[in-house]
Amino acid sequence: MSENVSENVSVNATSSRRLALLGVGVMGEALLSGLLRSGQDAAQVVVGDRYEARAQHIVETYGVTVALPAEAVAGADTVVLAVKPQDMGSLLEEIHDALRPGAFVVSIAAGITTAYLEARLPEGTPVARAMPNTPALVDQGMAAVSPGTHCGTDDLAEAMRLLEGCGKVVTVPEKHQDAVTAISGSGPAYIFYVVEAMVEAGVLLGLPRVTSTELVVQTLFGAATMLKETGEHPTVLREQVSSPGGTTMSALRQLDDHKVRAAFLTAMEAAAQRSAELAQG
Numbered sequence: 001m002s003e004n005v006s007e008n009v010s011v012n013a014t015s016s017r018r019l020a021l022l023g024v025g026v027m028g029e030a031l032l033s034g035l036l037r038s039g040q041d042a043a044q045v046v047v048g049d050r051y052e053a054r055a056q057h058i059v060e061t062y063g064v065t066v067a068l069p070a071e072a073v074a075g076a077d078t079v080v081l082a083v084k085p086q087d088m089g090s091l092l093e094e095i096h097d098a099l100r101p102g103a104f105v106v107s108i109a110a111g112i113t114t115a116y117l118e119a120r121l122p123e124g125t126p127v128a129r130a131m132p133n134t135p136a137l138v139d140q141g142m143a144a145v146s147p148g149t150h151c152g153t154d155d156l157a158e159a160m161r162l163l164e165g166c167g168k169v170v171t172v173p174e175k176h177q178d179a180v181t182a183i184s185g186s187g188p189a190y191i192f193y194v195v196e197a198m199v200e201a202g203v204l205l206g207l208p209r210v211t212s213t214e215l216v217v218q219t220l221f222g223a224a225t226m227l228k229e230t231g232e233h234p235t236v237l238r239e240q241v242s243s244p245g246g247t248t249m250s251a252l253r254q255l256d257d258h259k260v261r262a263a264f265l266t267a268m269e270a271a272a273q274r275s276a277e278l279a280q281g
């Protein structure tokens with residue numbers, strides 16, 4: 001399938017495909033919980049995790065089944081790989097011989113390319129690379145998917161279904177996945193960092209921490225809702241807050257003097273570069 005696939009692949013909320021989910025840490029659990037909320041049958045899901053207590057917790061919480069990776073993939077139509085990039089090589093070795101012919105494999109690991117997956121899986125295996133983010137835990141995720149060489153339309157629709165359970169999904173050419181990782185994959189962390197800083201500022205100015213936190217969180221939610229619902233450019237929305245000679249401009253001048261915008265650009269360049277490095281081990 002070509003890199004420039006349409007952004008609107010039609011997707012069913014439920015599926016009878018048997019799913020193996022390997023790695024049920026933060027992101028694996030977020031995807032699983034979203035899928036189950038969107039109607040996925042827990043009986044069709046087998047999870048595997050190297051950390052036994054973690055797998056057991058997931059089984060008890062969600063009513064799915066647990067198995068060793070090779071056993072889990074042997075019966076699966078779709079395999080989701082949600083381990084750290086550094087653990088991907090050994091996991092692919094572990095499942096290589098057990099994978100059903102035609103089974104679809106989707107990885108959410110930062111930096112791991114479809115070429116990396118294809119080179120380590122049986123010839124012709126359909127694969128996709130996806131980058132979700134943690135707001136998936138509250139059904140507000142943002143994910144981007146890129147198909148590999150042998151990924152068909154049905155496979156891509158399956159990848160979209162898996163991710164749409166917990167938020168919004170777009171398809172992107174794979175060359176953009178490192179940028180996606182830097183922007184929306186890691187993005188929630190930058191926002192939490194800004195929130196931390198603003199809460200601290202409120203405390204510095206004498207507000208009780210609980211009050212400062214409430215003010216900041218609701219301000220963030222309100223601003224995000226304005227961006228989404230009005231569709232206005234962020235510059236327009238920022239200008240609406242910035243009265244001539246007022247408080248906002250005094251603060252924004254400080255941010256500019258401290259090169260905060262430039263720091264964001266450099267930070268996200270560093271994240272994209274790190275993503276590109278991760279497949280090298």
Ligand SMILES: NC(=O)C1=CN([C@@H]2O[C@H](COP(=O)(O)OP(=O)(O)OC[C@H]3O[C@@H](n4cnc5c(N)ncnc54)[C@H](O)[C@@H]3O)[C@@H](O)[C@H]2O)C=CC1
Nearest residue numbers: 023025026027049050051082083084085087091109110132
């Ligand atoms: N945390 C995040 O915000 C995001 C993470 N990702 C990607 O998701 C992947 C997982 O990240 P997290 O969930 O944050 O990590 P995590 O460390 O919370 O979870 C990884 C899980 O994989 C398990 N594991 C490791 N090797 C295994 C193996 N051989 N077989 C079975 N299980 C194995 C670990 O025991 C652990 O429970 C990473 O590749 C990361 O790049 C993608 C988007 C966002």
Ligand SMILES: O=C(O)[C@@H]1CCC=N1
Nearest residue numbers: 109110181185186187
């Ligand atoms: O920090 C990381 O490497 C992962 C990928 C995107 C978000 N967390």
